[in-house]
Amino acid sequence: MMSLVRLLGFTTLDCGCVTGRYREVATNREITYVEEKGSGCSLHGHRRNHTLVASRFGLGSLTAKAS
Numbered sequence: 262m263m264s265l266v267r268l269l270g271f272t273t274l275d276c277g278c279v280t281g282r283y284r285e286v287a288t289n290r291e292i293t294y295v296e297e298k299g300s301g302c303s304l305h306g307h308r309r310n311h312t313l314v315a316s317r318f319g320l321g322s323l324t325a326k327a328s
């Protein structure tokens with residue numbers, strides 16, 4: 262099953278990392294990815310392609326709002 266997403270925008274953080282906001286079309290969820298810049302960032306949450314938002318949602322709960 263494809264996961265189709267639309268890019269909403271990028272935000273550059275003070276540490277130099279960039280977060281990209283996407284909306285997953287199938288579920289209408291908003292997802293934030295972090296793109297770590299340079300050789301590394303001191304913030305553990307900024308690892309490459311780390312998903313900030315999706316981890317807060319259990320996959321099983323997505324079907325509850327289907328209408």
Ligand SMILES: [Zn+2]
Pocket residue numbers: 274276277278297302303304307
């Ligand atoms: Zn960072």
